[in-house]
Amino acid sequence: xxxxxxxxxxxxxxxxxxxxxxxxxxxxxxxxxxxxxxxxxxxxxxxxxxxxxxxxxxxxxxxxxxxxxxxxxxxxxxxxxxxxxxxxxxxxxxxxxxxxxxxxxxxxxxxxxxxxxxxxxxxxxxxxxxxxxxxxxxxxxxxxxxxxxxxxxxxxxxxxxxxxxxxxxxxxxxxxxxxxxxxxxxxxxxxxxxxxxxxxxxxxxxxxxxxxxxxxxxxxxxxxxxxxxxxxxxxxxxxxxxxxxxxxxxxxxxxxxxxxxxxxxxxxxxxxxxxxxxxxxxxxxxxxxxxxxxxxxxxxxxxxxxxxxxxxxxxxxxxxxxxxxxxxxxxxxxxxxxxxxxxxxxxxxxxxxxxxxxxxxxxxxxxxxxxxxxxxxxxxxxxxxxxxxxxxxxxxxxxxxxxxxxxxxxxxxxxxxxxxxxxxxxxxxxxxxxxxxxxxxxxxxxxxxxxxxxxxxxxxxxxxxxxxxxxxxxxxxxxxxxxxxxxxxxxxxxxxxxxxxxxxxxxxxxxxxxxxxxxxxxxxxxxxxxxxxxxxxxxxxxxxxxxxxxxxxxxxxxxxxxxxxxxxxxxxxxxxxxxxxxxxxxxxxxxxxxxxxxxxxxxxxxxxxxxxxxxxxxxxxxxxxxxxxxxxxxxxxxxxxxxxxxxxxxxxxxxxxxxxxxxxxxxxxxxxxxxxxxxxxxxxxxxxxxxxxxxxxxxxxxxxxxxxxxxxxxxxxxxxxxxxxxxxxxxxxxxx
Amino acid sequence: xxxxxxxxxxxxxxxxxxxxxxxxxxxxxxxxxxxxxxxxxxxxxxxxxxxxxxxxxxxxxxxxxxxxxxxxxxxxxxxxxxxxxxxxxxxxxxxxxxxxxxxxxxxxxxxxxxxxxxxxxxxxxxxxxxxxxxxxxxxxxxxxxxxxxxxxxxxxxxxxxxxxxxxxxxxxxxxxxxxxxxxxxxxx
Numbered sequence: 075x076x077x078x079x080x081x082x083x084x085x086x087x088x089x090x091x092x093x094x095x096x097x098x099x100x101x102x103x104x105x106x107x108x109x110x111x112x113x114x115x116x117x118x119x120x121x122x123x124x125x126x127x128x129x130x131x132x133x134x135x136x137x138x139x140x141x142x143x144x145x146x147x148x149x150x151x152x153x154x155x156x157x158x159x160x161x162x163x164x165x166x167x168x169x170x171x172x173x174x175x176x177x178x179x180x181x182x183x184x185x186x187x188x189x190x191x192x193x194x195x196x197x198x199x200x201x202x203x204x205x206x207x208x209x210x211x212x213x214x215x216x217x218x219x220x221x222x223x224x225x226x227x228x229x230x231x232x233x234x235x236x237x238x239x240x241x242x243x244x245x246x247x248x249x250x251x252x253x254x255x256x257x258x259x260x261x262x263x264x265x266x267x268x269x270x271x272x273x274x275x276x277x278x279x280x281x282x283x284x285x286x287x288x289x290x291x292x293x294x295x296x297x298x299x300x301x302x303x304x305x306x307x308x309x310x311x312x313x314x315x316x317x318x319x320x321x322x323x324x325x326x327x328x329x330x331x332x333x334x335x336x337x338x339x340x341x342x343x344x345x346x347x348x349x350x351x352x353x354x355x356x357x358x359x360x361x362x363x364x365x366x367x368x369x370x371x372x373x374x375x376x377x378x379x380x381x382x383x384x385x386x387x388x389x390x391x392x393x394x395x396x397x398x399x400x401x402x403x404x405x406x407x408x409x410x411x412x413x414x415x416x417x418x419x420x421x422x423x424x425x426x427x428x429x430x431x432x433x434x435x436x437x438x439x440x441x442x443x444x445x446x447x448x449x450x451x452x453x454x455x456x457x458x459x460x461x462x463x464x465x466x467x468x469x470x471x472x473x474x475x476x477x478x479x480x481x482x483x484x485x486x487x488x489x490x491x492x493x494x495x496x497x498x499x500x501x502x503x504x505x506x507x508x509x510x511x512x513x514x515x516x517x518x519x520x521x522x523x524x525x526x527x528x529x530x531x532x533x534x535x536x537x538x539x540x541x542x543x544x545x546x547x548x549x550x551x552x553x554x555x556x557x558x559x560x561x562x563x564x565x566x567x568x569x570x571x572x573x574x575x576x577x578x579x580x581x582x583x584x585x586x587x588x589x590x591x592x593x594x595x596x597x598x599x600x601x602x603x604x605x606x607x608x609x610x611x612x613x614x615x616x617x618x619x620x621x622x623x624x625x626x627x628x629x630x631x632x633x634x635x636x637x638x639x640x641x642x643x644x645x646x647x648x649x650x651x652x653x654x655x656x657x658x659x660x661x662x663x664x665x666x667x668x669x670x671x672x673x674x675x676x677x678x679x680x681x682x683x684x685x686x687x688x689x690x691x692x693x694x695x696x697x698x699x700x701x702x703x704x705x706x707x708x709x710x711x712x713x714x715x716x717x718x719x720x721x722x723x724x725x726x727x728x729x730x731x732x733x734x735x736x737x738x739x740x741x742x743x744x745x746x747x748x749x750x751x752x753x754x755x756x757x758x759x760x761x762x763x764x765x766x767x768x769x770x771x772x773x774x775x776x777x778x779x780x781x782x783x784x785x786x787x788x789x790x791x792x793x794x795x796x797x798x799x800x801x802x803x804x805x806x807x808x809x810x
Numbered sequence: 811x812x813x814x815x816x817x818x819x820x821x822x823x824x825x826x827x828x829x830x831x832x833x834x835x836x837x838x839x840x841x842x843x844x845x846x847x848x849x850x851x852x853x854x855x856x857x858x859x860x861x862x863x864x865x866x867x868x869x870x871x872x873x874x875x876x877x878x879x880x881x882x883x884x885x886x887x888x889x890x891x892x893x894x895x896x897x898x899x900x901x902x903x904x905x906x907x908x909x910x911x912x913x914x915x916x917x918x919x920x921x922x923x924x925x926x927x928x929x930x931x932x933x934x935x936x937x938x939x940x941x942x943x944x945x946x947x948x949x950x951x952x953x954x955x956x957x958x959x960x961x962x963x964x965x966x967x968x969x970x971x972x973x974x975x976x977x978x979x980x981x982x983x984x985x986x987x988x989x990x991x992x993x994x995x996x997x998x
Contacts, residue, residue, distance in 0.1 A: 144844070145841075145844045145845050145950070146844065147950075147953065147954070148953060148954055156956075157953075158837070158954060158955060158956040159837065159841070159954045160835055160837045160954075160956055161835055161836040161837045161839070161840040163837075163954075164837060164840040164841045164843075164844055164954060165840050165844075167844055285833040285835075286833070286834075286835075288835065288956065293833070293956060293957075294956050294957060294958075297831050297833060297956070297957040298957070298958075301828070301830050301831045301957075302831075314868045314870070316833050316834055316870070316872075318868075319868075319869065319870035319871070320830075320833070324866070324868075325866075326865075326866050689833065689834070689835035689836065689837075690835070690836050700850060701840050701843060701844075702840075704850065704851070705836045705839065705840070714865070745861075746863075746864060746865040746868060747861070747865075747868060747870075750865075
């Protein structure tokens with residue numbers, strides 16, 4: 075990468091020149107510059123669309139020169155992306171023109187995972203897939219096929235294929251992501267709200283690393299709030315992240331003890347009568363039970379659990395209550411940490427409720443929405459079999475339609491309650507997204523068919539039987555999506571350039587399969603018809619034309635607060651009130667008020683592995699993007715200098731990380747920016763798929779060592795329950 | 811100073827940088843690469859990182875940097891062919907046709923803002939996205955930034971937001987002692 079003249083080389087050259095008194099410049103003999111003459115005036119188009127490099131859906135304006143996407147500019151019209159485009163959004167060009175893309179349908183030619191493929195026509199690939207699906211259905215029933223996907227604008231078509239096929243086993247991403255926080259807020263407020271960071275004066279965050287894990291508009295609003303409006307940011311994280319660096323106060327909390335901190339805050343606020351009495355009296359259920367419940371959770375007790383001084387807990391509680399309603403305990407996104415995650419998120423929700431920050435400027439605000447039309451299509455019969463993850467009995471409060479991913483994997487491996495023989499995957503990489511990759515691989519091996527729809531050869535695609543290449547986002551038009559929020563917006567992702575390779579948009583892939591499965595009647599529409607119906611009701615003239623031109627539609631004017639504060643408003647909970655105490659939780663055998671349970675202790679000499687994100691990569695999806703790899707070329711094991719010295723590990727040394735389920739090797743980054751009892755590695759590296767040439771074998775894959783655990787209430791994967799040991803295996807510096 | 815800063819009544823482009831707001835997300839770097847076709851392994855801008863303190867009293871700061879478009883640019887002075895030049899509006903640029911790739915300017919720059927482009931075989935640098943500026947737009951790095959770290963504007967425009975910011979907030983430039991009169995203003 076550094077074949078050019080570096081500054082150091084030039085300086086060395088200059089020194090040599092001076093020594094020999096030869097003043098001829100060392101590089102002066104370069105031939106006259108071969109100038110790249112710009113081609114005759116180019117045709118330049120600007121097309122509005124919506125980014126898909128992460129789930130934020132930022133509005134972009136693609137600059138197309140002579141049919142090639144040259145630049146992606148931020149579209150200033152979206153109130154959600156606030157006129158910005160991050161490194162990943164800018165690097166989407168390299169994802170589009172990635173030479174490692176899947177360029178046509180592939181059918182496996184060797185053993186699974188051997189990497190031998192036979193390029194085939196779409197007809198052959200779809201015939202193959204449909205024929206296998208049909209065979210599985212005949213032998214085991216439609217429930218023997220699993221349809222798993224991650225969120226995306228065309229996910230709905232995929233899900234619908236599963237349902238029309240007759241399988242109840244639709245598995246979506248939330249139980250690998252934010253199911254616990256969604257459920258905690260739903261159980262408390264009856265809805266999943268947003269956090270008004272643009273107007274908050276006091277923000278507490280537990281591990282939601284908002285400055286490296288970009289969520290729009292929260293990241294931009296928080297930096298604006300913290301830096302320009304002097305909002306106070308209190309941040310808890312075992313790791314010194316960029317958010318920690320920008321926070322007013324950072325506490326390297328003992329991992330897994332956040333609920334102790336939260337309960338102590340509630341304790342102080344109630345004891346000192348700093349809660350919003352009127353709000354609590356008129357809108358909340360179970361305050362007395364809460365007050366009695368938190369009596370034992372004193373700041374002194376919490377200090378011993380969390381490593382946060384009691385005096386700081388008392389002060390933060392007072393400051394937080396005083397700043398309310400412009401004060402929020404921010405929920406975060408990837409809430410999949412511990413087996414009591416739901417209760418920890420409930421604690422946050424309850425704390426927010428008692429200071430009365432609900433639905434007020436600078437507080438926790440229920441989302442506004444914009445109504446979209448819906449294309450009516452022929453309905454299918456609901457699948458008859460029960461779900462393989464038995465979500466109805468195991469997690470009765472969880473969102474049934476999303477499923478419980480890890481429970482599903484365990485049941486499939488055990489063959490209960492029935493055999494599952496087929497697995498269709500859309501836009502998801504379970505080999506990286508799930509803990510314990512070995513078990514995921516065994517699940518793949520148990521299948522008669524694994525078919526993957528993706529834009530690149532993910533690790534899951536690498537182990538599949540057939541790969542159906544989807545067109546990249548700049549090559550296709552997707553359904554409209556309304557993004558709810560304090561500033562809701564409708565975004566259009568429209569085609570910018572035609573597909574470069576023999577790929578298809580997901581809808582066409584689904585229609586191809588549906589046709590062969592005799593399900594065509596359920597998918598007899600085009601993407602244009604779908605969008606036209608969605609857009610029809612938007613309050614602008616020629617809504618579709620408007621969207622094609624502007625890329626987004628957002629209502630004008632200031633956001634609307636207080637719609638749920640009207641007298642007599644019924645919250646969407648059973649009691650119609652904000653449920654501090656939840657009778658529904660008690661009914662199904664869970665704690666109706668959050669009870670603190672300490673995390674499993676870490677044995678001496680071992681470490682807790684914590685996860686986290688960086689702004690340059692999205693999950694495991696972007697580590698083959700050359701512009702992003704330039705910024706974050708590999709991953710390291712973060713290790714505090716104290717244990718590093720004990721273990722004889724120096725910065726850059728190759729270390730082996732061993733857990734109960736696996737071992738990986740990667741270079742150590744010895745840094746004080748992590749607690750001495752924790753280690754961290756960035757997700758998304760150590761790919762098995764050799765077709766991803768920049769990511770393959772680069773660094774280590776966290777899924778190899780993470781153990782399987784989940785939150786008891788929501789079924790959400792618990793990714794911070796892994797204990798590892800670390801040892802030095804070599805001086806090798808993989809960065810060299 | 812005024813003379814060095816171009817012609818009265820005409821624009822003098824510059825950037826102010828509010829590094830406190832920088833979250834080290836690298837959007838500016840990747841946007842620049844796309845906008846200007848910067849080759850792999852080369853960069854026209856960067857984010858300087860500084861980490862310090864001892865656990866748990868740590869600190870980290872992030873500071874974007876690129877060509878300072880100095881009022882007295884040493885890179886222009888040392889160029890033997892006149893390839894490096896400065897426009898009236900202050901932008902320091904390179905005539906690719908006249909560059910012989912001698913690299914003097916790379917050494918002369920106190921800010922390490924120039925590099926040799928192995929594809930075009932001439933010296934390359936931040937142009938402040940001159941093609942955008944001339945079309946009335948801001949540079950790509952400023953436009954794409956999630957936290958609005960960079961403020962682009964005209965130092966001569968008394969009504970403009972750049973002048974307003976620099977007149978109302980304290981700022982500093984780097985390595986003033988070089989005599990280059992750098993025009994990349996770091997807000998304090």
